[in-house]
Amino acid sequence: MTDAILQSPDLSLAADSNRVLNYKRDPQNYITQLFGPQFPAIKNGFFNVHVSKGIIVQPHWHTNVTEMVIVISGEVVTSVFNPFTQKLMTYCLKPGQVSLFPKGWFHWIICESDHAHILTVFDQPTPDIVYGSDFLRSIPKEVMQRAYCINEEDYAKAVAPIRESVILGPPPGCFQNTMGVQQAIYTGPYA
Incomplete structure (x- = not known):
């Protein structure tokens, strides 16, 4: 199997995930990103999400990716609607804990502490997002x-x-x- 990106003479295997601002609500609540367009060698993609208490990553779903939430600092509550059981699955997460949002499942994240930092990692280089x-x-x-x-x-x-x-x-x-x-x-x- 040949990967043209890995064979490129301009190959870089490092990038700064803070360089591209995806969304900014205010100085304490913002999202930066690292996806295929910023880092061609990446086979997944992710958001750095910085949020404070009471902020919600709005209800949404992804048509093309599964999303994994990793808490770096702070505490968050993740909720996902299981379309098979018709039940809401909710998890209280602290640093080092993880939850998963399968492709196409409606979900959201609520911040329960000040200065939380989470990574949302996708299994494809660029997610499609449908906002509630x-x-x-x-x-x-x-x-x-x-x-x-x-x-x-x-x-x-x-x-x-x-x-x-x-x-x-x-x-x-x-x-x-x-x-x-x-x-x-x-x-x-x-x-």
């Missing part, structure tokens, strides 16, 4: 009413704040603490 935010805002209110008997106007109002892909949430300014209860309040465009 895009899916929700794209479903016509009439379809939700017909499929689930959800009031059309209630659904339209509920998804109105989702104007673009949400990657790390909640959006800044979304929560307001009222009498000890967290309430979602949309206060402007997503950052």
Whole structure:
């Protein structure tokens, strides 16, 4: 078996995974990446995810990859929906612990500590990502009413704040603490 990349005279077997910023919510919550375009010799790919308490890697799924989450520092909760058992599988992870999201399974990650760092490693050099935010805002209110008997106007109002892909949430300014209860309040465009 011949691998043209490994035979290249320009071969490099090292790269800096901090050079390419994939997404930045704020200085404490951001994602960098290392995939095939940045490092041709890599046969997988990964995100460096830096998050703080209360931040969620939004619900999503991958059409072409299985994802492994490795906690480097901090604590996170991973959840994945098993389409075969119709049950949610949730794991509380600390440094050195791992969870897996099979290809096509809906999942998310919630940060439970400040300054958490996780790696999400994929079994292919570049993942396809379908964000729940895009899916929700794209479903016509009439379809939700017909499929689930959800009031059309209630659904339209509920998804109105989702104007673009949400990657790390909640959006800044979304929560307001009222009498000890967290309430979602949309206060402007997503950052």
